[in-house]
Amino acid sequence: MTERPPHGSARPGGRTARTRAxxxxxxxxxxxxxxxxxxxLDRLARRSGVHVSTIRRRWRTVEGVVVDLLAERSSTLPTPDTGDFHRDLRELTQAIADFNNALRNRNVxxxxxxxxxxxxxxxxxxxxxxxxxxxxxxLIVRNAVERGDVPEETDAWEVIASLGAPLYYRVLILRGSIDDRLVHTTVEATYLAARSGVFARKG
Amino acid sequence: MTERPPHGSARPGGRTARTRAxxxxxxxxxxxxxxxxxxxLDRLARRSGVHVSTIRRRWRTVEGVVVDLLAERSSTLPTPDTGDFHRDLRELTQAIADFNNALRNRNVxxxxxxxxxxxxxxxxxxxxxxxxxxxxxxLIVRNAVERGDVPEETDAWEVIASLGAPLYYRVLILRGSIDDRLVHTTVEATYLAARSGVFARKG
Structure with a gap:
C-alpha cells in the first residue's frame, strides 16, 4: 500500500498549510x-470549519484573505507563443476574457x-x-520584434497594457463581462497600433 | 440696498442646502x-462644522458623501469640437488627464x-x-463621421471607451498619473483604429 496522506493534508507544511488551504x-x-x-470572516469560518478567531489572527480582515487568494491564483495564465503576433495577442486576450468572465475571479x-x-x-x-x-x-512583443513584425524600438510593456486596459476597464470599472466584440476590437486596435509604431520609443 | 442673503445661504433650499454644501x-x-x-465622518464633521450625527443621518457613510460629491462635480468637462477629429481626441484626452491628475479628483x-x-x-x-x-x-465621433474622417458604421461609444480605458486603467487600477506619453499613445492608437474601421459595425 502506498502511504497516502489523509485528505486535506497533502500540501506541505502541516496544520498551518491545511488551515490556509x-x-x-x-x-x-x-x-x-x-x-x-x-x-x-464569519461566513469564511462557517464554510472552512476554521475558527473565526484563527482567521482573524492570521489575515486580520477579509481583504487580507482575498489578497492571499490572489497570490495563490495568479500566474495561472500561460503566455501564448504561436509564432504569429496577431494570434498571440488574440489568444492572450481570450485567456484574460475567460479568466475574468468567471464570476469568482471577477469578484476577487x-x-x-x-x-x-x-x-x-x-x-x-x-x-x-x-x-x-x-x-x-x-514575451509576446519581444518575439514579434525578433520576427520583425513590429518596430524594433517598440515598448513591449505599453503594448500589453494597451491590450489589457479595455478589458479591465470593462470588468473593474464598467463592471460588465468581456464579450466577443470587445475581444475583437481590443486585439485589432492594439495590433494595428503596435504594427504602425505607435508604441515605438524614438531616440 | 439690495437684499443680499447672508454668506453661505446663497444656494436655494436654506439650511439643508447649506449643510450639504x-x-x-x-x-x-x-x-x-x-x-x-x-x-x-468625524473628520468631515470637524472640517464642515456640521454635527457628525447630522452627517450620518443624511449620508449614512463616507461613501454616501463621496457619491453625492461626484454627482455635484460631474459634467464639468466640455466636449471638444475643433473641426478636426485628431485634435478633438487629443483635447478630450488631455482634459481627462488634467482632471484625473488633480489629487482630489483621483481620490474621489x-x-x-x-x-x-x-x-x-x-x-x-x-x-x-x-x-x-x-x-x-x-459627439466627437459623430462629427468625424459627418466629415467623412471615420467610416460611417463606426460605433461612437466604442471609440470613446477605447480612448478612456487606458487612462482609467492607469489611474484606477495601476494607480499612477496620466503622463504625456500615455496621452500620446492613447490618442494615436484610438485615432488609427477608428480611421481604419476597427470600431465599424458590419451589416
Whole structure:
C-alpha cells in the first residue's frame, strides 16, 4: 500500500498549510456565490470549519484573505507563443476574457480593488500583481520584434497594457463581462497600433 | 440696498442646502490632503462644522458623501469640437488627464470604485456616471463621421471607451498619473483604429 496522506493534508507544511488551504478554498467558493461585499470572516469560518478567531489572527480582515487568494491564483495564465503576433495577442486576450468572465475571479479582482482604496499595502499588492503579470507576457512583443513584425524600438510593456486596459476597464470599472466584440476590437486596435509604431520609443 | 442673503445661504433650499454644501466642500478639501481611506465622518464633521450625527443621518457613510460629491462635480468637462477629429481626441484626452491628475479628483474616483464593491447602489451610480459621460462625448465621433474622417458604421461609444480605458486603467487600477506619453499613445492608437474601421459595425 502506498502511504497516502489523509485528505486535506497533502500540501506541505502541516496544520498551518491545511488551515490556509481551507480558508482560501472557502473564500473562492463564497466568491462564486456572492460578491466581495457579502464576504465576512464569519461566513469564511462557517464554510472552512476554521475558527473565526484563527482567521482573524492570521489575515486580520477579509481583504487580507482575498489578497492571499490572489497570490495563490495568479500566474495561472500561460503566455501564448504561436509564432504569429496577431494570434498571440488574440489568444492572450481570450485567456484574460475567460479568466475574468468567471464570476469568482471577477469578484476577487473587484474585491481587491476595493481593498486597495482602504489599505496602501493592498494597493501595492494589486499594482505589483498587474505590473508583474504584464511584464511576464511582454514575451509576446519581444518575439514579434525578433520576427520583425513590429518596430524594433517598440515598448513591449505599453503594448500589453494597451491590450489589457479595455478589458479591465470593462470588468473593474464598467463592471460588465468581456464579450466577443470587445475581444475583437481590443486585439485589432492594439495590433494595428503596435504594427504602425505607435508604441515605438524614438531616440 | 439690495437684499443680499447672508454668506453661505446663497444656494436655494436654506439650511439643508447649506449643510450639504458645507459637507461636500469639506469632503473635497479632505480628499485634497489624504486618500479616501483616511476619510471619516468625524473628520468631515470637524472640517464642515456640521454635527457628525447630522452627517450620518443624511449620508449614512463616507461613501454616501463621496457619491453625492461626484454627482455635484460631474459634467464639468466640455466636449471638444475643433473641426478636426485628431485634435478633438487629443483635447478630450488631455482634459481627462488634467482632471484625473488633480489629487482630489483621483481620490474621489478611487473612493467611489471602492464603495462600488461594497454597495450595489454605488456600483450602479459609478457605472452610470461613466456611461453617461461617454455618451456625451460621442459627439466627437459623430462629427468625424459627418466629415467623412471615420467610416460611417463606426460605433461612437466604442471609440470613446477605447480612448478612456487606458487612462482609467492607469489611474484606477495601476494607480499612477496620466503622463504625456500615455496621452500620446492613447490618442494615436484610438485615432488609427477608428480611421481604419476597427470600431465599424458590419451589416
Amino acid at each position: 481551507a480558508v482560501l478554498a472557502a473564500a473562492y467558493e463564497e466568491l462564486d456565490r456572492d460578491s466581495f461585499a457579502e464576504l465576512t 479582482m473587484q474585491g481587491l480593488l476595493a481593498a486597495a482604496a482602504h489599505d496602501t499595502r493592498v494597493e501595492e499588492i494589486v499594482r505589483n500583481a498587474f505590473v508583474r503579470r504584464t511584464e511576464e507576457v511582454t | 458645507a459637507v461636500l466642500a469639506a469632503a473635497y478639501e479632505e480628499l485634497d490632503r489624504d486618500s479616501f481611506a483616511e476619510l471619516t 474616483m478611487q473612493g467611489l470604485l471602492a464603495a462600488a464593491a461594497h454597495d450595489t447602489r454605488v456600483e450602479e451610480i459609478v457605472r452610470n456616471a461613466f456611461v453617461r459621460r461617454t455618451e456625451e462625448v460621442t
